Amino acid sequence: MNHINILWVDDEIDLLKPHILFLEKKNYNVTTCKSGTEALEIIDDTNFDIVFLDENMPGLTGLETLNEIKERRANLPVVMITKSEEEYIMEEAIGNKIADYLIKPVNPNQILLSLKKNLDHSRLISEKTTSNYQQEFRKIAMDMSMVNSYEEWADLYQKLIYWELQLEDIEDVGMTEILESQKTEANAQFGKFIEKNYTDWFEKDADAPTMSHNLFKNKIVPELSDKQPTLLVVIDNLRYDQWKAFEPIVSNYYKKTSESSFYSILPTATQYARNAIFSGLMPIEMEKRHPDYWKNDTDDGGKNLFEAEFLEAQLKRLGLQNLKTEYHKITNFQAGKKLVENFKSLKNNDLSVIVYNFVDMLSHSKTEMEVVKELASNDKAYRSLTLSWFKNSPLLEMIQKAQQMGFKLILTTDHGTINVNNPSKVIGDRETSLNLRYKTGRSLTYEAKDVFVVKDPKDIQLPSITMSSSFIFAKGDMFLAYPNNYNHYVSYFRNTYQHGGVSLEEMIIPFVVLNPK
Incomplete structure (x- = not known):
C-alpha cells in the first residue's frame, strides 16, 4: 500500500501517543503538531492526504485553522475532533466542508474507520462493484443462452445497462472490456432472436x-x-x-x-x-x-x-x-x-x-x-x-x-x-437506399451472416419500392458499405453512431x- 501521510493537530498530542503508534503499525505516516499556527506552516511545506484537527486549542481555534487550511488546500480532507457536542460547532465545521466529525475521547478504530471512509472510499466502492459484477457476469452469461422472449430480452438489456453505468465510474479497464464483450455477444444472440421472431409479430393475435x-x-x-x-x-x-x-x-x-x-x-x-x-x-x-x-x-x-x-x-x-x-x-x-x-x-x-x-x-x-x-x-x-x-x-x-x-x-x-465498427460489403443498383444500417432495393448482393434479410417487405408491413424490392438490416455493430471507394468510406464511418438496423440499442x-x- 502507498504510505498515507496524516497530519494530527492537537495541543495535547502527547496523550495521543498510543493512537499514533497504532496507526504507524498499520503503515500510516503520522506527523504531529500542537497548534493551528504550526499546522499551517507544515501544510505549506508538505503534502498530506488527510488532517486530524482538534477543535479546542489555545491560539488559533480548530475552526479558524480549518478555514485557513481550506483556503490553501481546498481539497485536503480534514477530520474535526472535538470534546463538545454543541450544535453550532458541528454546523460551522460541516458548513466548512469537513470530511468527518469525531467526538473525544476517540478510540483507534474510529480513527481507522474515518481514514478508510475518506481515503479508501472510492477504492472500496470500486472493489465492491467489481466483485458484484463478476458474480452477476456469470448469471448474465447463463441468462443469455436461455433468453427466448421479447420481455426477457428487454430485462437482459436493462441489466447490461445497469452494470455499464455502475462500472462507468471505476477505472477498471478489464471489467469494462468484459462488459463490452458481453454486450457484443448479447447483440449477436438478439440478432438471431429477431430473425426468428420479428415477422411473426405482425400476424393476427400474435404475442x-x-x-x-x-x-x-x-x-x-x-x-x-x-x-x-x-x-x-x-x-x-x-x-x-x-x-x-x-x-x-x-x-x-x-x-x-x-x-x-x-x-x-x-x-x-x-x-x-x-x-x-x-x-x-x-x-x-x-x-x-x-x-x-x-x-x-x-x-x-x-x-x-x-x-x-x-x-x-x-x-x-x-x-x-x-x-x-x-x-x-x-x-x-x-x-x-x-x-x-x-x-x-x-x-x-x-x-x-x-x-x-x-x-x-x-x-x-x-x-x-x-x-x-x-x-x-x-x-x-x-x-x-x-x-x-x-x-x-x-x-x-x-x-x-x-x-x-x-x-x-x-x-x-x-x-x-449504435456505434458501428465493422463494415459489411453490399452491392445494389442506383435506386438502393443510402442508410448505413439498412438497404432496400432490387437485386441486392450482401454478406448473409451480417444481415437480417426480408425478401418480401409485406411480411414485415413495409412498402415495396418496386415489385422485386427486398430489405436487409445490419446486425450488431455492422455498417453496410459499397465496394467502390471502400477504404475511404469505411474509415470515415467507422466509430460513428448510426441507426436503422437490428441491435438492442x-x-x-x-x-x-x-x-x-
Whole structure:
C-alpha cells in the first residue's frame, strides 16, 4: 500500500501517543503538531492526504485553522475532533466542508474507520462493484443462452445497462472490456432472436411487444386525462442508457410513476419508426391510407413532414378528436428557446407533443459528425455528451415549466442508435437506399451472416419500392458499405453512431411516465 501521510493537530498530542503508534503499525505516516499556527506552516511545506484537527486549542481555534487550511488546500480532507457536542460547532465545521466529525475521547478504530471512509472510499466502492459484477457476469452469461422472449430480452438489456453505468465510474479497464464483450455477444444472440421472431409479430393475435405503431394506443392513451394536461416529449435517437444518464436531473422536478420499454419497428429510422408512432400505423398502411404524407426512401423531399397530420388522423380513429392537441418539432436551439418563452400557451391543451431532434443538433452535417466522433468516441463519452447537452438545453427549461404548471410528463423516443465498427460489403443498383444500417432495393448482393434479410417487405408491413424490392438490416455493430471507394468510406464511418438496423440499442427503447413533484 502507498504510505498515507496524516497530519494530527492537537495541543495535547502527547496523550495521543498510543493512537499514533497504532496507526504507524498499520503503515500510516503520522506527523504531529500542537497548534493551528504550526499546522499551517507544515501544510505549506508538505503534502498530506488527510488532517486530524482538534477543535479546542489555545491560539488559533480548530475552526479558524480549518478555514485557513481550506483556503490553501481546498481539497485536503480534514477530520474535526472535538470534546463538545454543541450544535453550532458541528454546523460551522460541516458548513466548512469537513470530511468527518469525531467526538473525544476517540478510540483507534474510529480513527481507522474515518481514514478508510475518506481515503479508501472510492477504492472500496470500486472493489465492491467489481466483485458484484463478476458474480452477476456469470448469471448474465447463463441468462443469455436461455433468453427466448421479447420481455426477457428487454430485462437482459436493462441489466447490461445497469452494470455499464455502475462500472462507468471505476477505472477498471478489464471489467469494462468484459462488459463490452458481453454486450457484443448479447447483440449477436438478439440478432438471431429477431430473425426468428420479428415477422411473426405482425400476424393476427400474435404475442408481440408494444411497438412503434401501437405505442400511442397501448401506452399513451391510457395516461391521458381531462383533469391534467400531458406533455409528451419524443427525443429523437435516444438510447436507453442516455435516458438513464439524465434521469437524475429530471427527478429534481418530476417523480417517476412508471418506466417500461417498447420495441422500435424496423428499419429503426426516423422516417419509419417516428411516423409509425404518430400515425399508429405500419408503413405499408401509411402508404395505402395517406399517400400524400408517406414518402419512400427513394422519393424526393423530407420524410417526416406530416407527423402532426398523422397524429390528427390517429386521434380521430381512436375517437379522441375532441382532445385539444398541439404539436411542435424542435430542430434547433432557437426554436427551443422560442417554445420556452411561449410555454404558458400550452396550459389549455389536453396533450402537447414535442418532438426534440437532439441528435440532429449534434450531428446534422458531416463536419459536425466529425465533432461528435471526437467528443463521443464510445458509449460512456456519448452519455456524457447527452448529459451536458440536456443540462444546457431548452428542453430542460420546458420540463421545469411543465412541472410548475402541473403537467404530467411522458418521455420517450423513436429509436436508439449504435456505434458501428465493422463494415459489411453490399452491392445494389442506383435506386438502393443510402442508410448505413439498412438497404432496400432490387437485386441486392450482401454478406448473409451480417444481415437480417426480408425478401418480401409485406411480411414485415413495409412498402415495396418496386415489385422485386427486398430489405436487409445490419446486425450488431455492422455498417453496410459499397465496394467502390471502400477504404475511404469505411474509415470515415467507422466509430460513428448510426441507426436503422437490428441491435438492442436501436430497438429496445424507453417509455417513461412522470408526475410533477
